[in-house]
Amino acid sequence: MNVLLTPARIGTVEIRNRIVMPPMTTRLSDEDGHVTDDTVNYYMARVQGGVGLVTVEMASPTKAGRHRRRELGIYDDRFLPGLARLTAAIRAGGATPASTSAARRRWRRRRSPIRCSRSPTRPSSPRR
Numbered sequence: 001m002n003v004l005l006t007p008a009r010i011g012t013v014e015i016r017n018r019i020v021m022p023p024m025t026t027r028l029s030d031e032d033g034h035v036t037d038d039t040v041n042y043y044m045a046r047v048q049g050g051v052g053l054v055t056v057e058m059a060s061p062t063k064a065g066r067h068r069r070r071e072l073g074i075y076d077d078r079f080l081p082g083l084a085r086l087t088a089a090i091r092a093g094g095a096t097p098a099s100t101s102a103a104r105r106r107w108r109r110r111r112s113p114i115r116c117s118r119s120p121t122r123p124s125s126p127r128r
């Protein structure tokens, strides 16, 4: 039997096989960051291809931490309906969704395609 195609468990989460899709930025969100039909179709093609764990592309937990235009938005509740639609579709296809969050630390005004009025957020200093 091919072990790759056997179910796996991470904590309490059962995954249908051991094929993991790494996070890959798609820029298929709309300009604001909402999930679009293209976003859902992109992930569903991978789910139908047999992926077990779908790591959804990088998204910033703060507006100022976004990395690029049309990045998936997770920094406001207004994105929840689209994100819920995406995760429900992935689950309905038999796969398991996972997420990646990351915020850019440095603000390069000249090069950045993103314009917003907030200061970037950075991690707090490590405590001992």
Ligand SMILES: Cc1cc2nc3c(=O)[nH]c(=O)nc-3n(C[C@H](O)[C@H](O)[C@H](O)COP(=O)(O)O)c2cc1C
Pocket (backbone or CB within 6 Å): 022, 023, 024, 025, 057, 058, 100
């Ligand atoms: C087009 C492209 C987009 C990517 N987007 C992300 C991303 O959104 N978040 C992330 O953590 N890694 C991203 N990556 C990195 C991939 O997840 C990484 O290449 C993958 O985990 C394979 O790692 P490896 O080269 O060490 O095997 C991206 C890579 C590519 C080629």
